[in-house]
Amino acid sequence: MPAEIIDGNRLAKSIRSEIQRQAKKLKLTPGLAVIQVGNNPASTIYVNHKQKDCERVHFHSEVYRMPEEATEEEVIAQIHALNRRKEIHAILAQMPVPGQIDGQTVIDAIAPEKDVDGLGTANLGNLLINRERVPPCTPAGIIRLIESTGEGIEGKRAVCVGRSSLVGKPAGL
Numbered sequence: 001m002p003a004e005i006i007d008g009n010r011l012a013k014s015i016r017s018e019i020q021r022q023a024k025k026l027k028l029t030p031g032l033a034v035i036q037v038g039n040n041p042a043s044t045i046y047v048n049h050k051q052k053d054c055e056r057v058h059f060h061s062e063v064y065r066m067p068e069e070a071t072e073e074e075v076i077a078q079i080h081a082l083n084r085r086k087e088i089h090a091i092l093a094q095m096p097v098p099g100q101i102d103g104q105t106v107i108d109a110i111a112p113e114k115d116v117d118g119l120g121t122a123n124l125g126n127l128l129i130n131r132e133r134v135p136p137c138t139p140a141g142i143i144r145l146i147e148s149t150g151e152g153i154e155g156k157r158a159v160c161v162g163r164s165s166l167v168g169k170p171a172g173l
Contacts, residue, residue: 015144019057028087030089031060031087032054032088032090032116033063033085034047034050034062035093035106036063036064036094037066037075043094043096075097083111083114091110091114092117093106104165107121108121115134116134119170124136124165136170138166138167138170139170
């Protein structure tokens with residue numbers, strides 16, 4: 001079978017349109033909060049893209065940019081405040097975080113039902129035992145890209161290069 005280039009931009013545009021249609025049916029405006037600690041340039045680009053995507057689909061979004069020297073306790077306090085807010089339905093803790101902060105501890109402070117990345121211990125544990133509630137977003141996106149080709153993946157063999165907790169391990173599962 002010849003190689004096929006998957007047009008991720010076309011698929012993303014289609015997904016955004018579908019999300020916008022579905023969101024119009026809701027009786028509320030979905031809200032996303034993003035926490036970025038420090039000023040990693042790649043993270044800033046990613047966070048800005050998320051903010052633009054929220055605007056495109058008419059979601060409420062808030063970005064909390066915390067200084068590089070913020071403590072783990074300060075970050076977790078911000079997350080706990082967001083967990084309590086009813087108009088915030090999803091929280092994303094942008095990785096990486098500075099060395100004085102444990103990234104997994106920060107992610108685990110997010111209420112499992114608001115863990116939009118699906119990377120909290122509770123959501124990863126549910127993935128492991130096939131009780132997926134919030135799937136890890138990057139591996140879910142990979143699967144969506146593959147499915148967009150019309151090629152079935154069940155029963156196929158695949159190789160996941162890398163074993164990071166963000167992509168490799170969840171994609172393998």
